[in-house]
Amino acid sequence: MNLINKKVTHKRFGTGSIVEHNDSIxxxxxxxxxxxxxxxxxxxxHLKIHDQSVAHSLEEIIQKREMARQEEEWKKEEEKKLQRKKHELRLEHEKLMKNHKLHPESQMVFWCDTEEQNSSLTEWKVFSGEIKSGNNKGKPNKPxxxxxxxxxxxxxxxxxxxxKERRILGVYMVNEEFIGKLCEDGNIPAHSKYKLQLTEQESDQLLFWQYYVNEKSPEKMTWNTGKYRYFDNMWMAQILRDIASFKSDQEQELAQQFFExxxxxxxxxxxxxxxxxxxxMRNLA
Structure with missing residues (x-):
C-alpha cells in the first residue's frame, strides 16, 4: 500500500503528511x-489518516496483525503448557523408575496371528489388545x-x-523409555538395540512349551484366550541363553549381549x- 503524501493527524504533533514508510517504520x-x-x-x-478508503485498509491490516499476535501468544502459552506436562510426566517417570521393584513374572509372551507374524517383526512392536468388558470396555489393555x-x-x-508345537519367532526388550503403567495406547515398542528374529529353522528348534508351564496344571499345554501372558523372568533368561547358543557371527554377539x-x-x-x-519337557520325562 502506497501511503506517501497521505495526510494524517497526530494527537500531539498535529497535521502532517507521510514522507516515507516500510513494513515496520x-x-x-x-x-x-x-x-x-x-x-x-x-x-x-494516536494517528488518524484522512483518506477513508486507506483508513479502512489500514484497519484491516491492523486487525490481521492483532489476530496473528494473539495466535502467536496462544501458541506460546500452549507450548508452555506442553512443556509443563512433559516435565510432570518426566518426574512421574523418574519416580516410577526409582521406586520400581522387580516382579518375578514381568516378561510377556505374545500370540501372533498370521498378519502379526510379519508386522511384529518389521515394526518391532505389538498391541496388547482391548478390554472386553466393564467401564473401560474398548480401551487398550495396560501391560x-x-x-x-x-x-x-x-x-x-x-x-x-x-x-505344544507353538514356535518362538523372535524376542525383544521393551523400549528404553517404556513403562507399562503409563502406556495409554496399548502399543509395546522394542528396544533400539536388543531385538532378535529367528529363522524358520531356529524356530523349529525353539518351542515355547519347552520353557513355559502353568504351575496349576503342569501337564496341560493350552492357550484358549487372550493375546498375551506374563511369565517368569528365569524362563525368559533360559530362552535368551539358548538363542545365543545357536546364533552365529554378528547375531551371536548381539544375542549374547542381549542375554547378559x-x-x-x-x-x-x-x-x-x-x-x-x-x-x-515334563511330558517327555
Whole structure:
C-alpha cells in the first residue's frame, strides 16, 4: 500500500503528511519537524489518516496483525503448557523408575496371528489388545507389569497344529523409555538395540512349551484366550541363553549381549540358570 503524501493527524504533533514508510517504520513530516513511528501500530489511537478508503485498509491490516499476535501468544502459552506436562510426566517417570521393584513374572509372551507374524517383526512392536468388558470396555489393555527389565516373546502356531508345537519367532526388550503403567495406547515398542528374529529353522528348534508351564496344571499345554501372558523372568533368561547358543557371527554377539543385559536388568546370575523344565519337557520325562 502506497501511503506517501497521505495526510494524517497526530494527537500531539498535529497535521502532517507521510514522507516515507516500510513494513515496520513510518516517517511523517509535521509543521516543524519529522517523526518516525512504528508501523502500523501508530494508527488507531494516536494517528488518524484522512483518506477513508486507506483508513479502512489500514484497519484491516491492523486487525490481521492483532489476530496473528494473539495466535502467536496462544501458541506460546500452549507450548508452555506442553512443556509443563512433559516435565510432570518426566518426574512421574523418574519416580516410577526409582521406586520400581522387580516382579518375578514381568516378561510377556505374545500370540501372533498370521498378519502379526510379519508386522511384529518389521515394526518391532505389538498391541496388547482391548478390554472386553466393564467401564473401560474398548480401551487398550495396560501391560502394567512391563518395565525396562521386561522382554516380549513373539510366538505363533501353524494352523491345524497342536498347542505344544507353538514356535518362538523372535524376542525383544521393551523400549528404553517404556513403562507399562503409563502406556495409554496399548502399543509395546522394542528396544533400539536388543531385538532378535529367528529363522524358520531356529524356530523349529525353539518351542515355547519347552520353557513355559502353568504351575496349576503342569501337564496341560493350552492357550484358549487372550493375546498375551506374563511369565517368569528365569524362563525368559533360559530362552535368551539358548538363542545365543545357536546364533552365529554378528547375531551371536548381539544375542549374547542381549542375554547378559537381560540378566543384569533382572538381577539373574547366568551361571545359576537351570535347564528348561516347561510342560513339554515334563511330558517327555
Amino acid at each position: 513510518i516517517e511523517i513530516h509535521f509543521a516543524s519537524e519529522s517523526k518516525k513511528f512504528v508501523y502500523p501500530d501508530v494508527f488507531g489511537e 502394567i507389569r512391563l518395565h525396562q527389565n521386561s522382554a516380549v516373546l513373539l510366538t505363533s502356531i501353524d494352523s491345524g497344529m497342536p498347542e 543385559h537381560f540378566c543384569r536388568m533382572n538381577q539373574i546370575i547366568p551361571q545359576e540358570l537351570q535347564k528348561p523344565n516347561g510342560a513339554l
